[in-house]
Each structure stands twice: as C-alpha cells, then as structure tokens.
Amino acid sequence: MLTPEMSVDMRTYLAHVELANPITTAAGCAASGAELSQFFDLARLGAVVTRSITMAPRAGRPTPRMAETPSGMLNAVGLQGPGVEVFLERELPRLVDRGARAVVSVAGGSVAEYAALARRLSDAPGVAAVEVNLSCPNVEDLGRVFARDPAASAEVISSVRATMRYDVPVIAKLAPDVADIVAVARACVDGGADALAMINTPLGMSIDVDSMRPSLAAGTGGLSGPAIRPLAVRCLWQVHAAMPGVPIVGMGGVMTGRDALEMILAGACVVSVGTALFHDPYACLRILRELEDLLKERGFERLADAVGLAHRPPGAGPRHRIDLEESSL
Amino acid sequence: MQVTGTVLTTRRVDAYHALTVVAPGIAERFRPGHFVSVAVGGPHTSMPSRRAFSVHDVKPDYGGTVELVFAVRGRGTAWLAERKARETLDLVGPLGRPFPVPRDPCTCVLVGGEYGSASLFALADTLQQRGCRVDFVLGAASADRVFGALRARRMGETTTLTTEDGSLGLRGRVTDALPSVIADARADVVYACGPMPMLRGVTAVAVEFDIPVQVSVEESMACGYGVCMTCVLPVIGDDGVTRMARSCVDGPVFRGERVRFEDIGTIPFDALGAPGGRAQEGGAHTRNVS
Numbered sequence: 001m002l003t004p005e006m007s008v009d010m011r012t013y014l015a016h017v018e019l020a021n022p023i024t025t026a027a028g029c030a031a032s033g034a035e036l037s038q039f040f041d042l043a044r045l046g047a048v049v050t051r052s053i054t055m056a057p058r059a060g061r062p063t064p065r066m067a068e069t070p071s072g073m074l075n076a077v078g079l080q081g082p083g084v085e086v087f088l089e090r091e092l093p094r095l096v097d098r099g100a101r102a103v104v105s106v107a108g109g110s111v112a113e114y115a116a117l118a119r120r121l122s123d124a125p126g127v128a129a130v131e132v133n134l135s136c137p138n139v140e141d142l143g144r145v146f147a148r149d150p151a152a153s154a155e156v157i158s159s160v161r162a163t164m165r166y167d168v169p170v171i172a173k174l175a176p177d178v179a180d181i182v183a184v185a186r187a188c189v190d191g192g193a194d195a196l197a198m199i200n201t202p203l204g205m206s207i208d209v210d211s212m213r214p215s216l217a218a219g220t221g222g223l224s225g226p227a228i229r230p231l232a233v234r235c236l237w238q239v240h241a242a243m244p245g246v247p248i249v250g251m252g253g254v255m256t257g258r259d260a261l262e263m264i265l266a267g268a269c270v271v272s273v274g275t276a277l278f279h280d281p282y283a284c285l286r287i288l289r290e291l292e293d294l295l296k297e298r299g300f301e302r303l304a305d306a307v308g309l310a311h312r313p314p315g316a317g318p319r320h321r322i323d324l325e326e327s328s329l
Numbered sequence: 330m331q332v333t334g335t336v337l338t339t340r341r342v343d344a345y346h347a348l349t350v351v352a353p354g355i356a357e358r359f360r361p362g363h364f365v366s367v368a369v370g371g372p373h374t375s376m377p378s379r380r381a382f383s384v385h386d387v388k389p390d391y392g393g394t395v396e397l398v399f400a401v402r403g404r405g406t407a408w409l410a411e412r413k414a415r416e417t418l419d420l421v422g423p424l425g426r427p428f429p430v431p432r433d434p435c436t437c438v439l440v441g442g443e444y445g446s447a448s449l450f451a452l453a454d455t456l457q458q459r460g461c462r463v464d465f466v467l468g469a470a471s472a473d474r475v476f477g478a479l480r481a482r483r484m485g486e487t488t489t490l491t492t493e494d495g496s497l498g499l500r501g502r503v504t505d506a507l508p509s510v511i512a513d514a515r516a517d518v519v520y521a522c523g524p525m526p527m528l529r530g531v532t533a534v535a536v537e538f539d540i541p542v543q544v545s546v547e548e549s550m551a552c553g554y555g556v557c558m559t560c561v562l563p564v565i566g567d568d569g570v571t572r573m574a575r576s577c578v579d580g581p582v583f584r585g586e587r588v589r590f591e592d593i594g595t596i597p598f599d600a601l602g603a604p605g606g607r608a609q610e611g612g613a614h615t616r617n618v619s
Contacts, residue, residue, distance in 0.1 A: 028558075029556060029557075030556050031555050031556045031558060035554055035555035035556050035578065036554075036556065038554075039330075039331070039554075056602065057601050057602035058602040059572075059573045059596045059600045059601060059602040059603045059604070060558065060561065060573055060596070060602075061596070062594055062595045062596050063548070063549075063559070063560075063561060063562070063593070063594055064549060064559075064594075065558070065559040065561070066378065066549065066550075066551050066557065066559035068376060068377070068378050068405075068551075070375055071375040071377070072377065073377055073378055073551065075551075075557070075559060077557075077558045077559065080558050080561065080573060080602070081602075083602070217594065225377045226375075226377070255377075275377050276377070277552070277556055278377060278378055278379065278551040278552040278556060278557045279368055279374075279377045279378070279379060279552075280331075280368070280419075281331060281421060281552075281554055281556075282331060
C-alpha cells in the first residue's frame with residue numbers, strides 16, 4: 001500500500017514536451033493569463049493554453065455574448081483578441097516571465113492564415129506547443145468550419161506542422177459536432193498532428209422567451225460546462241480506442257478532480273479546464289489537488305498508469321501497483 | 330481575492346434584497362465603486378456563471394462585512410434571496426476599477442437609478458471626508474424601486490427624487506431633474522450608477538454642462554475578473570481608438586463621454602479589430618509579415 005504521504009507522479013507528456021502536471025487552462029478561458037495570475041502562480045499549472053490568436057486584432061461579437069443554460073453556458077465571444085503582433089510583444093513574454101508553459105492556440109480563416117501564424121510563432125521563445133483551433137469558418141469554403149471536414153483539417157494541420165519548428169508539438173483541436181470524430185482525428189494525425197485536443201464547444205442556441213429573440217446577439221454560440229461532459233468523454237473514448245498511441249488533451253465541463261479523472265480514464269493525458277475558471281478562479285489548482293488525491297486513493301503511483309484505463313477489457317481488475325508487481329514476476 | 334463569507338443578516342428593502350456577508354479580506358480592500366462576484370446555487374450548482382453585485386456598505390464589524398443589494402431577476406438571484414443567516418457564500422472581490430475621487434474639495438452630484446444608487450453611498454462618504462459637497466438625484470420607475478432615499482436625504486446637501494409614475498418625488502426621470510441640480514449646486518463633477526439608458530442620459534447632460542462624468546456600468550458578466558470576455562462594451566481609449574473594453578476589469582467605472590452608449594450591443598465599424606474594418610482587411614494574406 002502507498003502511504004498517504006507519498007505523492008503521485010503527476011508528470012505527463014504532450015508529444016515529447018514534459019508538463020509538470022496534466023491540468024491546463026482551456027483556450028479562450030483565461031484571457032491573457034494576467035487576470036488569473038492575480039489569484040495564483042501560473043507556473044503551478046501544467047500549461048496555460050492561450051486564447052486563440054489571430055493575425056489581426058479582433059473585436060469579437062456584439063453583446064449579449066453569454067447565456068447561462070442548465071449546467072452550462074452558451075458563449076459567442078468571437079475570438080476577441082489583440083492579434084499576433086501584440087500577443088508576441090506583450091502577452092507571451094509576460095506568460096514566460098511568470099514561468100508558465102504557454103501552449104499557443106491559433107485561429108485563422110484560411111490555410112494560408114494558419115501557416116502565417118505558425119511562421120510568426122516559430123521564432124518566438126516560450127512556445128511550448130501550438131494548438132490549432134479548427135472550429136473556424138473557412139473563408140475559401142463558403143464559411144464551412146474546418147473541423148467538420150477531415151481533408152480541410154488535415155490540410156491546415158500539415159501546413160502548420162510544416163511551418164512550425166520541429167521541436168514544437170502541434171495539437172489539433174477538434175469539434176464534437178461532426179459526423180465521425182475518429183475520421184477527423186485520424187486525418188489530423190495523418191496530416192502531422194503530434195497530439196489532439198477535444199472537445200471544442202458544440203454549437204447551441206437558446207431563445208429568451210420574454211423578448212422572444214435569441215439570447216445571444218450572434219444567435220448561436222458554443223455550449224460549454226458540465227452539460228457537455230458526456231459528449232467529451234464519448235469523443236475521447238472513441239478516438240483513444242482508435243488511436244491509443246496519440247496523446248489527447250481532454251476537456252469539456254471539467255469542474256472537479258473526479259471529472260478530470262473521468263477524462264483521463266477515457267484516454268486523455270492532459271486535462272483542460274474552461275468554464276470552471278469562470279466560476280472559480282482557483283479551479284485549476286483545486287482540480288489538480290483533487291485529482292492527485294483520487295489517484296492516491298486508488299493506489300496509483302503515476303498519473304500515466306491511469307490514462308485510458310477504462311478501456312481495459314471487462315473482468316481485468318484495476319491495473320495498479322500490486323498487479324504490475326505480480327506481472328513482472 | 331476569493332473568500333468564503335458567512336451571511337450575517339438578510340433583509341428586504343422595498344423591491345430589493347440586501348445581504349450582509351462577513352468577508353474580511355474584501356471589506357478591508359474595498360474602495361467605492363468596487364464590486365464583488367458571487368457563486369450561486371451551492372457546491373454542486375447547475376449555474377456556472379458568477380453573479381456580480383455592487384457593494385452598498387462596508388463595515389468593520391466581525392473583521393469586515395460587505396452588504397450587497399440586488400433585485401431578483403432570475404434563478405441565480407432567486408437562490409441568493411433565499412439565503413439565511415450563518416450560511417456561507419463564495420465571494421470574489423473587491424473587483425473592478427473604483428470611482429476616481431477628486432484631490433481637492435469640490436461639488437459632486439451623485440445620480441442613482443434603481444438599486445444602482447446602492448454603490449453611491451460609500452462614494453458619498455469618501456467624498457464628504459475629503460470636504461466635497463454631495464447632492465443626490467435618485468430615481469426609478471416607482472417609489473418602491475428607489476433605493477436609499479432616506480440615507481440620501483441624511484447625507485446629501487440636497488436630494489432630488491424622481492419616479493416615472495410620480496409615486497415619489499418628481500414625476501419623470503433623473504435626467505429631467507439633473508440639469509437644475511447641476512446648475513443650482515454649481516456642480517464640478519457627476520457620478521452615476523444605474524441602468525444603461527440612464528447612464529447615457531446622465532452623460533449627455535454632463536457633457537452639456539461641460540463637466541466630467543464618471544459612470545458605473547452594469548453589464549451581464551460570467552466571471553467578474555476578466556477571463557470570460559462577455560461583459561464588453563465599446564469604449565474610446567486615451568489614444569482615440571475604440572476598443573471592446575471589459576466592464577469588469579477595465580470598468581465598471583468609465584468616464585461617461587468615453588462610452589459609446591449608442592453603440593452598445595454592436596461592434597462599431599471603427600472599433601479596433603471590427604469585422605471588415607481596416608485592421609482585419611485581408612488578414613494574413615496581405616499583411617506584411619517581416
């Protein structure tokens with residue numbers, strides 16, 4: 001038995017990049033990072049995933065941008081941000097100064113724009129990994145979202161992979177509202193993705209019955225929060241089952257350590273926290289602590305041993321330290 | 330900072346609810362204009378967004394208390410209105426940019442609409458301590474929705490009340506009474522807190538008199554500390570450029586004439602990064618990337 005004082009090895013890998021622990025912020029849920037650093041030291045996170053950076057500054061969508069829904073919320077912020085130049089000049093250096101590992105999310109309207117972003121990022125110091133937000137309308141395809149089309153997704157990923165420095169992993173962020181998420185995931189991996197992140201927010205809508213108009217100015221918005229967790233777990237499960245060797249960043253309504261563990265058991269080796277940050281600025285650290293305690297209670301010495309564990313065949317007992325010792329005899 | 334506060338007292342004030350919470354860390358850092366955000370629905374809530382409230386009163390009792398005043402508008406505020414003494418609340422605060430206060434004594438008109446007047450009393454206190462004259466103009470749709478009339482009468486050099494139905498004070502809106510109050514008091518500055526249309530009207534009056542106006546806006550927000558990006562409104566910066574500013578961290582107090590009230594709920598075409606605007610023209614393809 002493990003003594004309670006022993007700590008679990010929480011290190012994890014995003015492709016070859018080692019993270020001290022598996023908990024990161026989710027893209028677009030921590031603004032520039034400076035806001036949360038008033039509450040805690042960002043270096044204590046596995047990584048900070050930035051908001052999706054675009055070439056030019058973006059004002060985003062009009063308000064109302066947010067509507068609360070049962071156990072979740074709809075948002076249509078529209079990637080408000082300063083653009084890549086200001087990001088590289090001010091926001092990224094501040095993250096690096098604070099000792100945070102920065103995973104930079106990028107968003108574009110065309111393959112060329114993603115490639116241009118990758119080119120700007122490839123000489124920037126402090127980019128631990130690049131996450132490609134594929135849930136953007138493709139201006140060259142009548143505004144069809146890249147993530148809905150395996151070929152378009154693969155094209156974006158391969159152009160970013162080809163442009164980005166070889167030692168910076170490229171993560172493809174997938175949308176859940178597609179016909180076959182495994183097909184998109186496979187296309188991205190074939191296109192050169194070093195890891196996958198899922199899920200982005202599925203599209204939702206709510207109507208205010210008092211004003212009898214859509215609740216959001218944009219009409220539709222991304223649904224997040226615990227309401228989408230089962231959807232996230234299903235996507236993780238299917239993709240991990242199809243490609244068990246590909247590292248996956250799991251996210252979608254993680255509010256507690258138990259939720260994070262669920263993602264890990266489904267196949268995630270990194271867990272991102274999004275909507276919970278709007279509810280609790282300390283959510284990431286709390287979830288990390290709870291996750292570590294849960295792993296400890298279950299006899300794990302290493303986080304890595306729990307990744308994808310729910311996929312073991314029925315009847316095979318939980319794989320923990322004792323079993324490993326027996327199997328080595 | 331985040332504090333688990335204990336509810337000390339709850340009371341009804343006409344159409345509103347007031348909740349006094351023991352929250353030492355927040356009380357001692359509080360300055361007039363700050364707000365707090367409260368998690369609603371208990372530990373396993375189905376409501377992930379926090380609710381933001383302005384602070385009515387801060388007292389040193391029990392290490393420091395804050396009093397929040399709010400109207401029940403939905404499930405979250407209904408839950409909050411049911412809280413009883415000794416229950417705990419998850420508070421984050423003090424948040425936002427407080428009211429700037431003048432260095433030298435001057436005459437200030439404080440304008441409050443609905444429960445927005447709640448945040449003006451701490452300000453009035455600070456202003457009076459600095460030797461400022463304070464005049465109040467408070468208004469709402471009806472008498473039971475005018476918050477703090479008695480306290481305003483006690484504190485203010487003059488207090489003017491307005492209701493749209495005429496049930497208290499003058500019939501009309503605060504903006505109808507404001508010009509004569511500014512003129513009579515020879516006011517140097519206006520502070521206002523209340524619904525957006527009122528702030529727009531108050532700003533127009535202050536601009537007419539060519540005196541500075543500080544408005545505290547009320548936008549719906551999910552977090553209160555700058556990460557959700559939902560509480561934005563178009564504000565003109567020092568450089569003359571309009572940006573979609575967050576009311577939680579860039580505000581909630583803005584110089585009134587900098588807020589583009591007529592464009593709230595839109596992205597003005599000349600805002601930084603507006604769709605189709607110069608900044609986004611061509612995006613990556615045409616931009617010179619050196």
